[in-house]
Amino acid sequence: MFLLCAASGFHAPRLSPAPQFYGVRASAAPLLRLADSDPEVAATFDSPPPVDAASSLLDKLPVVAAVGTLATTLLHSPAFATFAAQWQAIGASGVSGDGFWAPFQFWLFFAAMHPLLQPALWISEVLHGSPGPQIAELLPVTFLLGNVVVIGALAKLPQARTALNVALIGLFINYVGTGLEGTNGLGDYNLALDDGIKGCPTYEQVRQPTMASFDKTKYTGRWYEHAFHDYTQFKDTYDVTLDIELSSDKVR
Numbered sequence: 001m002f003l004l005c006a007a008s009g010f011h012a013p014r015l016s017p018a019p020q021f022y023g024v025r026a027s028a029a030p031l032l033r034l035a036d037s038d039p040e041v042a043a044t045f046d047s048p049p050p051v052d053a054a055s056s057l058l059d060k061l062p063v064v065a066a067v068g069t070l071a072t073t074l075l076h077s078p079a080f081a082t083f084a085a086q087w088q089a090i091g092a093s094g095v096s097g098d099g100f101w102a103p104f105q106f107w108l109f110f111a112a113m114h115p116l117l118q119p120a121l122w123i124s125e126v127l128h129g130s131p132g133p134q135i136a137e138l139l140p141v142t143f144l145l146g147n148v149v150v151i152g153a154l155a156k157l158p159q160a161r162t163a164l165n166v167a168l169i170g171l172f173i174n175y176v177g178t179g180l181e182g183t184n185g186l187g188d189y190n191l192a193l194d195d196g197i198k199g200c201p202t203y204e205q206v207r208q209p210t211m212a213s214f215d216k217t218k219y220t221g222r223w224y225e226h227a228f229h230d231y232t233q234f235k236d237t238y239d240v241t242l243d244i245e246l247s248s249d250k251v252r
Contacts, residue, residue, distance in 0.1 A: 058157060058159040058160065059159055061159050061160060061162075061163035062159055062162040062163045062166060064163070065162075065163040065164075065166035065167040065170065066166050068167065068170050069166055069167070069169055069170030069173065072170045072173050072174045072177070073170075073173050075174075075177070076173065076174065076176075076177025076178070076180070076181070079177050079180035079181045080177065080180065082180070083180055083191075083192075083193065086193045087104065087193075090193075107191070110191075111176055111179065111191055112176075114175075114179075114189050115171075115172055115175040115176065116172075118175070126143065126146075127139075127140070127143050130142045130143035130146070176191065179191035179192075180192055216246065217246065217250070219244055220244050220245060220246055221243070221244060222241050222242070222243050222244075223241060223242040223243075223244065224239075224240070224241055225240035225241070225242070
């Protein structure tokens with residue numbers, strides 16, 4: 001048809017461009033006029049969209065965990081400051097090299113590993129205490145389902161993951177801080193360098209009546225290990241010695 005029109009010299013009429021519609025402005029005007037006359041409609045324009053209460057609570061979890069971690073750090077900051085000052089005093093006294101770094105590294109290892117092992121011990125207690133039937137007489141079904149729920153929640157909720165990580169940092173700081181202060185009730189986790197008698201009591205404080213004639217001065221000097229019965233010790237160690245020395249006041 002187009003070819004026939006062109007051949008005959010017929011010109012098709014020009015098509016005007018499509019009309020432009022501004023639907024938002026055209027439709028909003030009556031609503032705005034209605035909002036001016038109807039308070040209920042005006043309220044729908046002024047009020048923000050509803051916020052999900054559960055989502056709002058999840059968003060606050062990382063903040064709460066961060067505040068708790070900061071409060072814990074401030075609470076134990078004097079103990080950490082005292083600890084740092086004590087190590088500075090040891091270095092200033094002339095101790096250097098392995099004599100300084102070897103005990104410091106051992107302290108770090110002990111201070112870090114003890115609290116890091118606590119979750120594993122706690123999980124082990126939950127595992128053995130979980131009720132219900134067991135899979136292969138080893139894994140309780142309730143323990144397995146609980147792990148699925150917790151792991152699924154952490155995988156789906158990033159706020160919960162962040163809050164948990166921040167809270168774990170705070171718990172770690174609190175655990176080490178109470179170890180430095182000697183206030184956690186753990187006799188085997190005393191981290192203070194100089195705490196009087198908390199870490200190492202005097203002989204008189206622990207001596208039993210049957211040991212009244214015991215002379216501790218006879219045990220000073222170097223002792224050599226000839227044999228051991230603890231199978232957890234390293235087998236490739238030789239010439240193991242133990243040096244026993246009393247304090248200057250002869251009480252420790």
